Amino acid sequence: GAGVSQSPSNKVTEKGKDVELRCDPISGHTALYWYRQSLGQGLEFLIYFQGNSAPDKSGLPSDRFSAERTGGSVSTLTIQRTQQEDSAVYLCASSLLRSRVGSNEKLFFGSGTQLSVL
Amino acid sequence: AQSVTQLGSHVSVSEGALVLLRCNYSSSVPPYLFWYVQYPNQGLQLLLKYTTGATLVKGINGFEAEFKKSETSFHLTKPSAHMSDAAEYFCAVSAGNMLTFGGGTRLMVKP
Numbered sequence: 001g002a003g004v005s006q007s008p009s010n011k012v013t014e015k016g017k018d019v020e021l022r023c024d025p026i027s028g029h030t031a032l033y034w035y036r037q038s039l040g041q042g043l044e045f046l047i048y049f050q051g052n053s054a055p056d057k058s059g060l061p062s063d064r065f066s067a068e069r070t071g072g073s074v075s076t077l078t079i080q081r082t083q084q085e086d087s088a089v090y091l092c093a094s095s096l097l098r099s100r101v102g103s104n105e106k107l108f109f110g111s112g113t114q115l116s117v118l
Numbered sequence: 119a120q121s122v123t124q125l126g127s128h129v130s131v132s133e134g135a136l137v138l139l140r141c142n143y144s145s146s147v148p149p150y151l152f153w154y155v156q157y158p159n160q161g162l163q164l165l166l167k168y169t170t171g172a173t174l175v176k177g178i179n180g181f182e183a184e185f186k187k188s189e190t191s192f193h194l195t196k197p198s199a200h201m202s203d204a205a206e207y208f209c210a211v212s213a214g215n216m217l218t219f220g221g222g223t224r225l226m227v228k229p
Binding site for chain 1: 162218219222
């Protein structure tokens with residue numbers, strides 16, 4: 001596609017339910033990132049993929065969070081047993097290469113998924 | 119380790135006035151620095167970035183930022199604000215394999 005696509009754009013769920021958030025990066029981009037933006041907070045790094053592997057999972061806030069990427073393309077962020085504090089905008093970004101972040105590589109962001117946990 | 123501090127979570131200016139959004143960083147290695155903008159209901163867009171070379175960087179929509187190593191700052195400026203500049207602005211630093219964002223500054227432009 002022309003840009004990074006995320007779905008759904010909005011998700012309302014009940015506490016304790018599992019949710020899946022999807023990211024379609026720009027075709028050919030090998031690096032993919034997940035960030036979270038909570039109300040009143042800055043962007044929080046969650047995880048990044050180089051191809052299908054995730055060398056850095058340090059940002060995942062708990063073991064309820066997991067992510068995978070298949071075929072070097074689509075990524076899914078899964079949150080199990082959602083809690084109210086999981087409510088946030090989840091942003092996905094991709095870039096062509098992953099050497100040093102941003103060196104000559106531009107990050108392209110999706111419009112995010114607004115997750116609301118009631 | 120690296121961190122980013124944006125002074126002022128909200129900044130309000132009048133249309134036509136100078137825009138100054140402050141960003142200070144800390145990094146153990148020479149940083150790459152970025153400003154991103156998020157317009158309402160849109161994703162993040164890169165405004166400008168500093169990697170190496172000239173310390174005054176020009177970006178889109180008339181914005182520019184100057185890297186000052188001695189002050190560990192990368193403040194964003196625009197000489198004359200437009201109503202369309204109202205948005206959330208994020209400063210970010212990359213010093214390795216992590217891109218760290220500041221808390222964001224919401225810019226409001228008054229007519």
